[in-house]
Amino acid sequence: MKKIIVLFVSIAVSFSIQAKINSQAIHVEVKGEGDPILLIPGFTVPGNIWYPLVEKLESKYECHIVTLAGFGGKEPVEFPWLPKVNESLKAYILNNNLEKVTLIGHSLGGTVATWLATQEELDISQIILIDALPASGALMFPNFDPETLMYESSYNNQLLTLDDSMFEQTATAMSKNLSLKVSEQEKIKNWILETDRKTYVYGYTDYLKLDLREDLKKVSVPVNIIAASEPYGKEIVHQTYKNQYANMKDYNLIIAEESGHFIMLDKPDWFIEQTLLILSNQ
Template identity: 65%
Template sequence: MKNTVLLIVLLLTYCANCAQQKQSPIHVEVVGKGAPILLIPGFTVPGDIWQPLAKKLEKNYECHLVTLAGFGGKEPIAFPWLPTVNTALKNYILENNLQHATVIGHSLGGTIATWLATQQELQLKNIVLVDALPASGALMIPNFNPDNLQYNSPYNQQQLAMNAETFTQMATAMSKNMSLNRAAQTKIKNWILTADRKTYVYGYTDYLKLDLREALKKISIPVTIIAASQPYGKKAVTQTYKNQYANLKDYQFIIADNSAHFIMLDKPNWFLEQIQITLASKK
């Protein structure tokens, strides 16, 4: 009888742990050995996007490839989504003693990297932001006010109610604006379609609400920004970044010519080279 009870307790504990892991705000794959690098992907994108970079770096760096809840087949979590994800990443750095780590983030991942850099107790080494802004909502929304963005909006409800065919059409159109590479466009579309729909809709609201422009004043570590030239052109892109990062004391700014938002997919060799150059300069 005692053995049966013990077996039941162990089984329940195992199931509880499995459920907790499934509903984790972040999922991390670690490859390589050496100085730590945390790699955060963009919205809807799995951590696998960093695999080519990790393969280049794994001999000298310990790469932590992050996938966010609700994306890449991972279980969704309760809302608010982004604040929970941010806190989980902060705790991950502290719990795994990754102080003085480099954080590389693309798009939303870069915005999260920026937020992490404002957390003084983390003592990060440097951050690399790949086509990422501190306040995307301010760029996209006239008379931007984060308080006006709510989950329960007509736009959000419309997206939640979309049937599969309409949502696929939208994802296809969006992917064409994010990469110049047709194969990459298919990947991007599939990432959007694979994403948990509520996380896609409400998580994007969280993303647009986040405004780090004032918090940039807290950042004192080196910052490298790699920006895509397309579809707006060098001049417009340079001005946008200058405006958005006006409160950042100093940063290195690099433009990826002939590339759209997914620079690592449009210019893979160039991108790997730039990251390696940046890391070598920060040793």
């Protein structure tokens, strides 16, 4: 009997591990009909952040709304997380025969959209980036070297071991830097708390390691960037984007004044108006 129990437990553990390995790196909801648009949210953010925009798009466009593994209650995947996300999105575009697809991405989602635009096999018509950089790590670390960013670090270990109360305090503090609206800060905080903790910690390491600055030379489609003016001000924002996108042949930079990082939450009507204008000019 003991052997049977041990065997059963072994099978159950094996099944659990295999299920996690086989879980999806991306989850996609499709709304509307017409030319395809793939919408990729930022770090910790579920795809439903795009719903207000999709309501304006779905009569003319087929909207593919992405939620990434580990976010919005979705199951996590094995690490490294971000390479799996990138390759899964690339495979999704190819497997669903999305032609002349527009990519819209916020923050991390914009970085991923930029990576997709460098892939020769994909038929991308344009990319719209919302407060997104090709190398966020280079902005945070003066002597940036992706190879030095490891999962095993004192900072990561501290985040992993924080109790729920302390982690909520951390999430609250972070949310205040991402939106100017108190009501939206609460929403952002809750998205952070809903995120799988390991994905939050190790996934962010993946994000900081990604450096696409050299790859920008491969982007040949129209690029529109909507950047937040706060908290640094327009002058610094212009200089930051000029430095980060120096290798991109051409792009149009639009500044969202009096807005934090979550432009679609701080200035929802203006954001939708700008996006529709960009799409109408394509």
